[in-house]
Amino acid sequence: MKITPAAVGTDQAPAAKEAFYQTKRFRQNIPLFAMLIPGVLYYLIFRYAPMGGLVIAFKDYNFHDGIWSSPWVGWKYFEILFQSNVTLQIIWNTLNLSVLNLVFGFPAPIIIAIALNEVRKTWLKRWIQTVIYLPHFLSWVIVAGIVLTLFSIEGGTVNKLLGQWGGEPVPFLYRADSWIAIFIGSGMWKEMGFSAIIYLAALSSIDPSLYESAGMDGAGKLRQIWHITLPGIRPTIILLLILGVGRLMEVGFDQVYNLQNPTVLEKAEVISTYVYKVGLQQAQFSLTTAMGLFESFVGLVLVLSANALARKFDQGLF
Amino acid sequence: MFGQTFTSRMKFALALGLSAVMAAGVVGCSQAETGTKGKSERKATITVSNYDRGNIPAAEGTVEENRWTKWINERSPVTVKFVPVARAEAVRKLNVMFASGSAPDIVNDYDTGFRNSLYQQKQLLPLDDYLQYAPEYQKLLEKYPQLRKVGTKPDGKLYEIGKINEPHLQSVxxxxxxxxxxxxxxxxxxxxxxxxxxxxxxxxxxxxxxxxxxxxxxxxxxxxxxxxxxxxxxxxxxxxxxxxxxxxxxxxxxxxxxxxxxxxxxxxxxxxxxxxxxxxxxxxxxxxxxxxxxxxxxxxxxxxxxxxxxxxxxxxxxxxxxxxxxxxxxxxxxxxVVNPVQMTTVINAAAKDPKAAMEYINFIIKPENALILKKGIEGEHWRKGEDGFPKVIDPEKNAKELDWAMDYSMFYSIPENPLLISTTAFDVSDPDQKAGLEMLNKADEFLLNxxxxxxxxxxxxxxxxxxxxxxxxxxxxxxxxxxxxxxxxxxxxxxxxxxxxxxxxxxxxxxxxxxxxxxxxxxxxxxxxxxxxxxxxxxxxxxxx
Incomplete structure (x- = not known):
């Protein structure tokens, strides 16, 4: 029993290898392969080829010698990176903001999706869904403007209300803790509605008969959510969590660049904004490439370990 | 089977051959074209960076295309394409352009550190051999040796074009x-x-x-x-x-x-x-x-x-x-104070036609051209006052049509042209302008303390x-x-x-x-x-x- 499928496999494999492009299966699928080509080219040209440029992290890059002929300097820029207070602080800030983003931002769309799923009136559900995913389409420049009108010291809506209740104005945007809260909050406000869509899709694939039988067995709403809904969307949650962990070292440039101001830079300067300000403004291409490479490397390690962890629970992505 | 493969290979080879011939044909044609271009009287084309301060009214056009770029291109010995560079992002933008090999031929930027980094990275063209194409600037160098001193880099060659500024405060x-x-x-x-x-x-x-x-x-x-x-x-x-x-x-x-x-x-x-x-x-x-x-x-x-x-x-x-x-x-x-001897302009080492670039600079700093680029057209933007100096006819019209165009002549030495000096711009018969001139004079006096x-x-x-x-x-x-x-x-x-x-x-x-x-x-x-x-x-x- 066990031998037969293996034997069949070995019989077929060399035949297939001989001339796969001549088989009927290949010829039938030529249109599909053709459609694959642009995608492959996209990744080769825009994702893989630029990685060659990473060598400048180990070189003293200058315009004249170009990427390939600039002199090698080994680990010099990584040494600078890990000896300087500023760069260490920036790496730490990046990690700090993205962990907070993950902790608060990740569960939000799940909760929203489950809550929306329980709404019985279709028109209400549709309406709420539209309203909460609308902010996704606003640019960060606009959101930063909204944040400023809400939280500035003079003329900010929140401080005006505080003033009416007799409170002193609070410099929300200029204190590290409140700035971080605003940063995380604005990110959640903007993206949670849109991210909920994928969970809603997963929820619709759960067999309604499960709820019916659970209801007959006397399970309340919360029980049903805990034992049917959550396990039903578990693969989706884990998939998105692994992807989310992979992005842990990235803080979206647009968001942080538009929201930050000099007083909170100590906590708000992240790798992407530093690369922009120092790498491009001051032409420190090699130093900032080293930083970007480090960022990607940590990201890779995190994805692999998150996946390894998930595989232990039979939910691995690859 | 064999026959089939063979014929398809033949087709393939044929197609390859054909396309190669066609490509050669195209190259041949374009060579012929450039050949004739060179012979005819067509102007050389250069690219020039220009600050984009976001202050050009929409009706006037853009940094690349407006009444002054048209004016320049109608008269200048070379055809100029302007490359807008957002003022606040200038160094970043130019750095990216240099890194990607798409930097303009003439680079205008006030940032000394940036121009030095370009020199250190061998991106600048030494100008000594090309000065002959800009006799106006040669004259200026003779008159103000400081210009040569400041524009010369450690290897002893002249790299930067600059200007003499009026001795006023940078701000008050x-x-x-x-x-x-x-x-x-x-x-x-x-x-x-x-x-x-x-x-x-x-x-x-x-x-x-x-x-x-x-x-x-x-x-x-x-x-x-x-x-x-x-x-x-x-x-x-x-x-x-x-x-x-x-x-x-x-x-x-x-x-x-x-x-x-x-x-x-x-x-x-x-x-x-x-x-x-x-x-x-x-x-x-x-x-x-x-x-x-x-x-x-x-x-x-x-x-x-x-x-x-x-x-x-x-x-x-x-x-x-x-x-x-x-x-x-x-x-x-x-x-x-405003930097009395200020460097503003360098030429990209990769510029294809440095001669044309220098001819362009020479064209802009001719006093009669600089006068128009700074003050506008006589009778339209200014008229001669009783003292013989240009006076603004309608400040509002100038704000709309002219005031944003100063960067096209940013390497021009204003003190060289008596018609352009700040103090002569004020029409003392107008009480507002008389007061304005008095303010400028008073501000200058602060320097003398x-x-x-x-x-x-x-x-x-x-x-x-x-x-x-x-x-x-x-x-x-x-x-x-x-x-x-x-x-x-x-x-x-x-x-x-x-x-x-x-x-x-x-x-x-x-x-x-x-x-x-x-x-x-x-x-x-x-x-x-x-x-x-x-x-x-x-x-x-x-x-x-």
């Missing part, structure tokens, strides 16, 4: 005299008096609308530098024993002053959100700011005539006067450029220190200015600032005789008045 404070009169106050002479005046401007409702909606002054964007210069807080200064030292004490006083401004609400508390100073300027023009510190004055006529006319549309009784820097606990300083020192070691464009390994250190510490200072201003009672300076000093020590101090002092020892320092600037500028 404008104070609302009508507010002072109304509240029975005097023009402040010291920084303490200034604080008292600012407090009165905020608390005593000088605009008389019954609301507490006025600001004492502004310090968003680079206006904070005006406060630093009251205290001589610049980063570096010469000590009594003739060494270059940090200005910690000066910075402490300046920081205390700024902290007071912030804590007592004498400035807009959201000044950090005003990233380009536009909000402050708007507040000033709406009559809400008592002592306006302009980030920089590039056009005196605009600041002393046009702006005041705008302000008077809102507040008809507004009176403005320039204010001398108040004396601070650290001494009496002047304002920064023999007691006053220059507020910096030198003009920043004449500071030595750090070697690349120190640049990284400097960038990182400077960033850390600036963040600390910002916190020192806003941090309230828990984070005092003294604490901020102590932290900044510690960050300086820890980050390797000593290496930069050593470099500065070695440089000073070796270049003491030729360095162009604050006192030299003052001497030169005073001699021009």
């Amino acid at each position: 404070a404008f104070i609302r005299m009508d507010w002072l009169k109304k509240l029975n106050l005097e023009v402040p002479r010291t920084t303490d008096e200034l604080l008292d005046v600012l407090r009165a401007f905020v608390e005593q409702d000088p605009d008389g609308n019954g609301k507490k909606d006025t600001y004492g002054t502004n310090m968003s964007y680079t206006s904070g530098g005006m406060i630093d210069s009251m205290f001589g807080s610049y980063g570096w200064k010469l000590s009594d024993d003739d060494k270059i030292v940090r200005t910690w004490d000066n910075t402490l006083e300046s920081l205390k002053f700024k902290k007071t401004l912030f804590e007592e609400g004498l400035i807009d508390k959201d000044y950090l959100a005003d990233k380009n100073g536009a909000k402050a300027k708007q507040d000033y023009l709406n009559g809400k700011i008592g002592v306006f510190l302009p980030p920089a004055i590039t056009n005196w006529f605009e600041n002393t005539v046009t702006d005041i006319q705008t302000l008077r549309k809102v507040v008809p009784e507004a009176e403005i006067a320039p204010m001398e820097q108040p004396k601070s606990p650290m001494g009496q300083f002047v304002h920064h 023999p007691e006053a020192q220059y507020p910096a070691l030198s003009h920043y464009e004449h500071m030595p450029s750090l070697p690349s390994e120190l640049v990284v250190i400097n960038t990182n510490i400077d960033k850390e220190i600036q963040d600390i200072y910002a916190k020192g201003i806003i941090g309230g009672a828990q984070y005092t200015a003294e604490q901020a300076i102590a932290d900044a000093k510690a960050a300086w020590e820890k980050g390797g600032g000593k290496q930069i101090e050593e470099f500065m002092n070695t440089w000073y020892k070796e270049n003491k005789e030729i360095a162009f320092l604050g006192k030299d600037i003052l001497e030169l500028v005073r001699s021009q008045h």
Whole structure:
């Protein structure tokens, strides 16, 4: 029993290898392969080829010698990176903001999706869904403007209300803790509605008969959510969590660049904004490439370990 | 099977061959075309960077295409394509263009450090062999040897095109005299008096609308530098024993002053959100700011005539006067001055036609062409006044059609053309313009105060450029220190200015600032005789008045 499928496999494999492009299966699928080509080219040209440029992290890059002929300097820029207070602080800030983003931002769309799923009136559900995913389409420049009108010291809506209740104005945007809260909050406000869509899709694939039988067995709403809904969307949650962990070292440039101001830079300067300000403004291409490479490397390690962890629970992505 | 493969291979080979022939044909054609182009009288084409300050009215077009680019291209011996570079992002944008090999042939930028980094990376073309194509600039070099001295790089070759500037202040404070009169106050002479005046401007409702909606002054964007210069807080200064030292004490006083401004609400508390100073300027023009510190004055006529006319549309009784820097606990300083010998322009080493580039520069700096690019067309934008000098016909029309076009001739030496000098632009038969000229003259007099020192070691464009390994250190510490200072201003009672300076000093020590101090002092020892320092600037500028 066990031998037969293996034997069949070995019989077929060399035949297939001989001339796969001549088989009927290949010829039938030529249109599909053709459609694959642009995608492959996209990744080769825009994702893989630029990685060659990473060598400048180990070189003293200058315009004249170009990427390939600039002199090698080994680990010099990584040494600078890990000896300087500023760069260490920036790496730490990046990690700090993205962990907070993950902790608060990740569960939000799940909760929203489950809550929306329980709404019985279709028109209400549709309406709420539209309203909460609308902010996704606003640019960060606009959101930063909204944040400023809400939280500035003079003329900010929140401080005006505080003033009416007799409170002193609070410099929300200029204190590290409140700035971080605003940063995380604005990110959640903007993206949670849109991210909920994928969970809603997963929820619709759960067999309604499960709820019916659970209801007959006397399970309340919360029980049903805990034992049917959550396990039903578990693969989706884990998939998105692994992807989310992979992005842990990235803080979206647009968001942080538009929201930050000099007083909170100590906590708000992240790798992407530093690369922009120092790498491009001051032409420190090699130093900032080293930083970007480090960022990607940590990201890779995190994805692999998150996946390894998930595989232990039979939910691995690859 | 074999036959099939064979024929398909044949087809393939044929197709390849065909396409190769076609490609060759195309190449052949294009070669023939360029061949004929060269022979005919077609102009060479060059690319030139130009600041995009976002101030061109939509009806006038863009940096690339407007009435002045058309004017230039109709008359210039070369065809010019302008490459817009957003002013605030100029260095970033140009760096990216150089890195990707798409930088323009002529690069116009005021940033000395940036141009030095281009030189160090061998991106600049030595100009000595091409000067013959720009006889106008050759003449200028003979007249002003300083231009050659400053434009020459360590390898002894000339790389930079520059200009002689008029000897005026880089910026000056404008104070609302009508507010002072109304509240029975005097023009402040010291920084303490200034604080008292600012407090009165905020608390005593000088605009008389019954609301507490006025600001004492502004310090968003680079206006904070005006406060630093009251205290001589610049980063570096010469000590009594003739060494270059940090200005910690000066910075402490300046920081205390700024902290007071912030804590007592004498400035807009959201000044950090005003990233380009536009909000402050708007507040000033709406009559809400008592002592306006302009980030920089590039056009005196605009600041002393046009702006005041705008302000008077809102507040008809507004009176403005320039204010001398108040004396601070650290001494009496002047304002920064415009760099008297300023480099602006370099040519890309990869430029295909350096001769055409130099011919273009020569075309722009011909006095008759510069006159049109700076003043507009006679009879349309200006007419000859009784004194024989050009006078603006309609400032509003010029604001719409002309004032944004100054960067096309940014390497032109204004003092070279008597028709262009700032002081002659004012039409003294017009009371507003007469007052404007008086303001300019009064501001110039501040420079002559023999007691006053220059507020910096030198003009920043004449500071030595750090070697690349120190640049990284400097960038990182400077960033850390600036963040600390910002916190020192806003941090309230828990984070005092003294604490901020102590932290900044510690960050300086820890980050390797000593290496930069050593470099500065070695440089000073070796270049003491030729360095162009604050006192030299003052001497030169005073001699021009």
